[in-house]
Amino acid sequence: MRRLFAAIAVFWMTGFLNAQDDDINHNNAGHIPVISGAIGYIYNVNGGVPALSPQINPVLLVPFGSHVLLESHTDFIGFFQRKYLTHGPYTGKVFKSVESAQVDWLANTHLIAVAGRYLIPFGLYNERLSPLWIHDLQDGPITSAIGTLPGGSGDGIMLRGVLRQNPSYSIQYSSYFSTNCNVNQLEAARAAGGDASIYLTNKRLEVGGSYQRFLQDHEINSVATYVSWEPAHTLLDVKFEFDRSYNGYGYWLQTAYSFNQTPIKPAFLKRMQLVGRMQQFRPLNGGGNSLPQVNTNRIDVGLNYYIRDDLRLISSYGRQFNSPTNVNIWNAGFTYRFVWPLWPERKK
Amino acid sequence: MKHRILCALLVTLLSLGSIAALAFEVQSSPNPDGQKQANSGFDAQKAGERIFMANCSRCHLPPTSITPRTTGTIIMHMRVRARLSRRDEQLLLKYMAP
Numbered sequence: 001m002r003r004l005f006a007a008i009a010v011f012w013m014t015g016f017l018n019a020q021d022d023d024i025n026h027n028n029a030g031h032i033p034v035i036s037g038a039i040g041y042i043y044n045v046n047g048g049v050p051a052l053s054p055q056i057n058p059v060l061l062v063p064f065g066s067h068v069l070l071e072s073h074t075d076f077i078g079f080f081q082r083k084y085l086t087h088g089p090y091t092g093k094v095f096k097s098v099e100s101a102q103v104d105w106l107a108n109t110h111l112i113a114v115a116g117r118y119l120i121p122f123g124l125y126n127e128r129l130s131p132l133w134i135h136d137l138q139d140g141p142i143t144s145a146i147g148t149l150p151g152g153s154g155d156g157i158m159l160r161g162v163l164r165q166n167p168s169y170s171i172q173y174s175s176y177f178s179t180n181c182n183v184n185q186l187e188a189a190r191a192a193g194g195d196a197s198i199y200l201t202n203k204r205l206e207v208g209g210s211y212q213r214f215l216q217d218h219e220i221n222s223v224a225t226y227v228s229w230e231p232a233h234t235l236l237d238v239k240f241e242f243d244r245s246y247n248g249y250g251y252w253l254q255t256a257y258s259f260n261q262t263p264i265k266p267a268f269l270k271r272m273q274l275v276g277r278m279q280q281f282r283p284l285n286g287g288g289n290s291l292p293q294v295n296t297n298r299i300d301v302g303l304n305y306y307i308r309d310d311l312r313l314i315s316s317y318g319r320q321f322n323s324p325t326n327v328n329i330w331n332a333g334f335t336y337r338f339v340w341p342l343w344p345e346r347k348k
Numbered sequence: 349m350k351h352r353i354l355c356a357l358l359v360t361l362l363s364l365g366s367i368a369a370l371a372f373e374v375q376s377s378p379n380p381d382g383q384k385q386a387n388s389g390f391d392a393q394k395a396g397e398r399i400f401m402a403n404c405s406r407c408h409l410p411p412t413s414i415t416p417r418t419t420g421t422i423i424m425h426m427r428v429r430a431r432l433s434r435r436d437e438q439l440l441l442k443y444m445a446p
Contacts, residue, residue, distance in 0.1 A: 027441040027442050028416045028446065029416055029419040029420035029423065029444070030418060030419065030420050030421070030445075031420035031421055031424070032417060032418065033421070034418045034421045034422065036422065036425075059425075061421045061422070061424070061425050063420070063421050063424055066424070069421075069425060071425060071428075104424075104428045106424065106427060108434060109433040109434045109435065112427070112428055112431070114428065127429065128407050128429070129407060133408070134407055134408050160428070160431050161433075162431060162432070162433045165433050165435075165436075170433075172431040173431075174431065199402070199403075201402055204402065206406065228406055230405065230406060237406070306409065308412075308413065309409045309410060309411055309412050309413060310411065310413050337411075339411075339414050339415075339418050339422060340418075341415070341418050
């Protein structure tokens with residue numbers, strides 16, 4: 001088995017070297033170490049209980065040439081509630097978590113090899129929409145825990161890239177294996193899975209699916225299928241995802257509309273974004289594992305205002321319908337995305 | 349037994365990666381028209397803008413505040429995250445840091 005593994009590894013690396021694309025067009029882009037990320041401050045009221053959540057999510061990016069990238073993403077999320085829930089002084093703590101600490105080898109169009117701790121590519125949310133400065137509604141979908149346990153990250157290797165691309169469509173894939181790890185801040189479960197999607201360029205429509213096999217404790221399967229659609233000539237964004245696992249199944253449907261191209265006056269209203277989302281979840285086998293244990297429906301409506309492309313005010317109202325109780329959920333705050341160079345520019 | 353299963357899984361992953369790299373390399377070479385389009389700087393910028401609208405704007409707004417000196421690193425990061433092709437990366441660089 002070891003000999004076979006070594007042979008395949010050599011073959012794989014040879015493929016890398018042969019497939020290097022040396023055609024680099026001229027541009028003025030710099031490849032220097034960068035610290036990027038987001039800062040946010042969210043005021044949340046959930047069922048009448050207020051909470052404050054300051055956050056900072058730095059992402060360190062260190063390139064080595066144009067084919068190797070070291071990246072690390074850590075979340076520092078504060079959670080402060082009143083001592084007696086609805087009154088009294090605010091108390092709480094700051095939670096930190098290492099979301100990713102990985103080395104990327106951008107070998108060619110078809111192969112990007114990732115080693116280390118990475119965000120699990122499952123569905124639309126975890127890898128693509130979860131950054132603080134990206135998601136339009138601050139609370140993640142109910143089903144975001146499916147396929148991403150224990151903390152949204154895996155420790156191991158991942159292969160990803162573009163399988164095929166032409167002017168009409170593009171097919172992308174990810175496949176990964178994560179090992180069990182109990183080291184503080186690097187917790188991960190033994191699991192294997194993948195994601196594949198096709199993007200139809202002219203329709204601006206993406207359809208994809210994800211699969212994960214959990215390989216420890218109860219060996220369970222999780223699946224997701226999703227659609228992302230941005231109709232041409234509008235700033236409408238429609239996203240849909242259905243997830244299913246041993247603990248339950250559910251879907252979310254989200255639409256976001258930016259008024260950027262709408263002929264409304266005064267002009268500053270064009271910086272607004274209106275968001276709506278509905279979701280339903282049904283538990284199976286008692287639910288749990290970060291999923292509700294009762295039937296849950298939820299609707300959210302959000303209004304965001306982009307002061308600049310990197311700074312926005314956010315607000316949202318949600319109503320969650322659980323079997324025993326219904327609650328209102330309010331969010332208000334701001335997010336700011338930053339990109340700071342860490343090194344003097346080095347000309348290519 | 350578990351060790352063998354893990355090794356088998358790893359080998360399968362690596363094999364799939366190898367096959368993908370070699371089997372599809374020729375098929376997805378830029379078509380002659382696309383190559384011709386991207387030869388001039390202006391066309392390359394327009395192509396980069398189209399790629400931005402097709403890929404990046406599915407998740408976020410155009411990042412107008414990013415300076416050219418950091419663009420190369422950011423685009424590398426986004427190439428990994430968004431599974432962009434090498435050619436897409438080059439055209440995006442042309443668009444964002446001409």
